[in-house]
Amino acid sequence: MSLDVHLDEPDDFNCVELHNSLQNVALAKGIQDFEYNVDCISGKRANYIANVFRVEINETDSDDHSISVIIKTLVNTERQVLYHKLHEREVIAYQKVISKFKDIQNVLYEHERLELSDCLYSNTENSREIIILEDLTTKGYDVDGKLAKYENLGIKEIGVVLAELAKFHALSFVFQCKEPMVVKEINTEFHDLLYQNHFLNKTKLRDYFFESFEMSLKLVTDEDAREKLGSVKSKLLQLLQMYVKPSKTSVFCHGDCWVNNMLFKHEAGKVCFIDFQAMRYANPVTDIMYFLYICTDSTFRSEHFDLLTTIYYDNLKVFLNKFDVKADDVYKREDFDADIEEFKPYGLLVAMVELRIVTMAAEDESIFKGSRLDLSIEPVDEPKDNELLKVRVNDVVKEAVDNGALDILMEKINNI
Known part of the structure; x- marks a missing residue:
């Protein structure tokens, strides 16, 4: 076996652990003697918690x-211990x-399935953390080209x-219907992690959440x-914790559901979700709101919100039917609509x-690229030239005033 590595910082990972892990994967695929090439995808900057490599065996x-x-x-720094969880x-x-979602879908034709990457190997031992996944670019999946240009996705x-x-959420409902005791046993392992004090x-x-909120608050005209949002700041984490805890209707949520x-796979009209570090057992609408409020602006939502929630629910209903599960039995439309307003x-x-x-701004790619979880951001002042942030913040605040979300938030504060 031989190693051909293309890395600026080869000390960023444990070469021995990488080598041994790849040997396990190769043997599982029936390859006895091999050589491999390692290319770094991300992780060279200090703000990343994870190095990501593409390896060809x-x-x-x-x-x-x-x-x-x-x-x-x-990343092989002191943060390796912090982000082990x-x-x-x-x-x-x-x-x-x-893995269970993939098994459940075996009864479907391949074109009907939600694409999910195979996990080929993993290790959670301290200082030996590694996860090896199927490379979905070999199946035609890739990052949307608009992201590189900082353009918005379209309807x-x-x-x-x-x-x-x-x-994705439908598979969770099917899982619960088929194996309720298993789901009951494991859902406690997926209580929210990000907003909890122990983490x-x-x-x-913690500093990042408050600093970011304060940065946005200063821009509100x-x-x-x-003034109302100012009263939210002291209870920000309690509010976030309240919204992401298990509710009457809960599924395994992605937890960090945005385009990065x-x-x-545009020609097939398919999306594959990756990076499940924040997976939580919570209301499915948390994923929807997270995605729509981060990845679309207020104008887009005002024009398409009802259509988009209908697209979601209609596809939920159709996909559940493939497994002989009725949407009305697990998540009635009126309950879904009520949750949309509630969240x-x-x-x-x-x-x-x-x-x-x-x-x-595009030049601040060291912050923009990668999962939002991959942060070690030092406190910064409001970016003077980021007019887009000012516009987006004021638009979403006006939207919250108009649709009553801000008033609902004030009521929630009084009950905490």
Whole structure:
């Protein structure tokens, strides 16, 4: 076996662990003797918690037997200990949820299935954290080209995401119907991680949430709305915790559902969700609101919101029917509509915190690229030239005033 590595910083990962892990994958694929090439996809900058590599494994003396995989390892710094829980959550997600979703779909034709990556190998031991996944670019999936240009996705792409997200949530409902005791046993392992004190106390995310909220708050021009939102800040985490806890209707949610955690296959109208570090057992509308309030603007939502929620629910209903599960038995349309209204304030909170990232100027790619979880951001002042952030914040606040979400949020504060 030989190693051909193309890395600027080869010390970023444990070469021995990488080598041994790839040997396990190669043997599982029937490759006894091989050489491999490693290319770094991300992780060279200090703000990442994970290195991501694409590795091509080639059987020695054969041009016909090769496989391509994606490898994620925690960055070899003090943050490796801090973010061990995120790595562990993703591994458990693949082992106990994603693998089950793939099994459930075996009764369907391939073109009907939601695409989900295979987890080929993982290790959660301290200082040896690694996860090896199927490389879906070999199946024609890739990052949407608009992301590289910092362009918004259109109605077609947004509709496709919601249709595929409906399938993701539908598989959770099917899982619950088929194996209720198993779901009951494992859902406690998927309570929210990101907003919980035991995790926030070890990371900089607590500061990040408050600093981002304050940055957005300073940009609000409506004085009455700014005053109301000012009273939210001290209870920001309690509100976020309240919205993402298990509710009457809960499924395994992605938890970090925005376009940087998706791969697209446009010609087939397909989306594959990736990066399950934040998977949580919560109301499915949390994923919908998170996606729509981060990845679309207020004008887009005002024009298409009802259509998009209908696209989601219709696809949920159709996909459930393929497994002989009736939508009315697991999630009635009236309950879904009520949840949409109930969780609009969550969309506002998410926007106030996360628009800082998605509106960041292209030259600030060290912050923009990668999962929003991959952060070690030092406190920064409001970017003077980020007019887009100011526009997006004021638009979403006006939207919250008009649709009553801000008033609902004020009522929630009084009950905490």
